[in-house]
Amino acid sequence: MALKITVIGTGYLGATHAAAMAELGFEVLGLDVVPEKIEMLQRGEVPMYEPGLEELLRKHVAGIEGSSGRLRFTMDWAEVAEFGDVHFVCVNTPQKHGEYACDMSYVDAAFASLAPHLTGPALVVGKSTVPVGSADRLARVLVELSPAGEEVELAWNPEFLREGFAVQDTLHPDRIVAGIRSERAEKLLREVYATPLSEGTPFVVSDFPTAELVKTAANSFLATKISFINAMAEVCEAGGGDVVKLAEAIGHDDRIGKKFLRAGIGFGGGCLPKDIRAFMARAGELGADQALTFLREIDSINMRRRGQMVEMTREVLGGSSFLGKRIAVLGATFKPDSDDVRDSPALNVAGQIHLQGGQVTVYDPKGMENARRLFPTLGYAESAVDAVRGAHAVLHLTEWREFRELDPAALGEAVTDRVVLDGRNALDPSVWRAAGWTYRAMGRPTA
Incomplete structure (x- = not known):
């Protein structure tokens, strides 16, 4: 008999997982406690932007014309317990307010609500x-x-979704980790993931603690790599080196690799910052806090980048006040191909300049609505050209493809001063300089 699957929590992770499980051929029932979210999903709409997710949902949600009908949603715990053989818990674990530690209340509530019905x-x-x-x-x-x-x-099966690639990462994961205590649990998970396993995805079996540590360890490593190259950018800035050439040169060493070595204004989002902080907090509780003291410096380097971008902007505008200056900010989301503005370095920089008297106008291809909700006092434009109109400086802070493909000459017609600060080291300096722009980026020579 075919396994039936439930997914508890239909946010970013849960909605993607539910749609992917239906795509793999399973009957799936998703549960959430927020009625508006359930209503949206039942219409085949997603509460966030993720490439390919809405199309995948519409392909499977029951009641939508032409769908497989394999995916339904409910708010009834008893229905979920009766329906499912395997129950995936995909609820949020945010940072506790005013602390580094992780807030487990949503996970605890999900287990307390499901268990009595099993x-x-x-x-x-x-x-x-x-x-x-x-x-x-x-x-x-x-x-x-x-x-x-x-x-x-219970089994523990951490997620490794990258925003912007979540559908692909769920259907074709680069590894599946299973923290288990029995052969039965392993057999069930192998059945759930039979398709990716048949494609050659590695299946790593471990105990509970190791499975729990994999995601935080991976995120800590990535955060370390990003902050490392940003620290090198600070040294390049002081010593006159070029951090882009430096990254290229060390990236050829296959022990280091090229990925995550682009210096800029640092990382943000709903995972990396809160995960490394929760990791530090938990290590402290376990008496192993010294093992992770380096993460405090990683976090500190990362947060410092935002202030440094503000100071670089002040410097190119003459070094004193932002008053009377118009600043265009290209990018609001923490990364491209997402509408997620949680802990976004781009919005943080925009907000700081605004608080110091600058007139800031923001444009982002997908994150405008969320940015407006978070920072209602900033100005917003409907296009990059509208955002830069009359600007004394243009800040490129999220590396959307749309921004890399902008025509610097055409953009130059709209601005007051042709000054661009590339907070992501993603634009081609020679192209912008050829169009008469002053191009600045962190850790790079100004000439």
């Missing part, structure tokens, strides 16, 4: 990013609260 054998699979040690506790919760007791098992 009357027969089931596998509950955690996908949320949680502090190491959580799975062990949650496994006990399931046994204590479930009528089926020991027949309800």
Whole structure:
């Protein structure tokens, strides 16, 4: 008999996972506690921008003409428990307000709501990013609260989605990690992921703590690599070197590699910053805080980049005040191919300049609505050309393809001063300089 799958939490991770499971051929029931979210998903609409996700949803959501009908949504915990053989928990684990630690309240609530309805054998699979040690506790919760007791098992299967590539990363993952305690749990997960496994995706079996640590360890490594090249940019700035050439040269060493070595205004988003902070907090609780003190410096380098971009902007405008100056900011999201503005370096820089008296106008291909909600006092434009009209400086802060393809000569007709600051080292300096622009970027010679 074919496995039936439920997905608890239909935000970014859950909506993608539910649609992907339907695409892999499973009957899927998604649950959320927010009625508006469920109504949207039932119409085949997603509450966020993610390339390919809405098309995938519409292909499978029941009630949409021409769909497979394999994907439905509900708010009823009893229905979910009765329907599913495998229950994926995909709820959010944000940073606690005023602390570094991770807020486990949504995960705890999901387990407490599901367990009392589990009357027969089931596998509950955690996908949320949680502090190491959580799975062990949650496994006990399931046994204590479930009528089926020991027949309800837990597995931990961390997600590795990259925003902008989430559909591809779910259907064709570069690895699948399974923290398990029984052969039955492994067998079920191998069944769920049979298609990617048949394509050669590695399947890594581990204990609970290792599975919980994989995502935070991976994110900490990426954050370290980004902050490393940004620290090198600071040294290049002081010593007259070119961080782009430096990154190219060290990237040829295959022990280092080229990826994540583009210096700029640093990382943001809903994962990297909160994950490394939660990791530090948890290490402290375990008495291993010294092992991760380097992450405090990684976080500090990253946050410092934003202030340095503000200072570089002040410098090119004459070095004193932003008053009476018009600044165009190209980019609001924390990365391209997303509408996510959580902890966005681009918006942080825009906000700082605005607070210091600058007239800031922002344009982003997908993040305008979310940016407006977060920073209602900034100016917003409908296009890049509208954003730069009358600007004394243009800041390129999110590396959308649209911005790389802009015509500097045409853009130059709209600005007051042809000054561009490339916060992502993604534009071609020679092209912009040839069109009469002063081009500046962090860690690069000004000539």
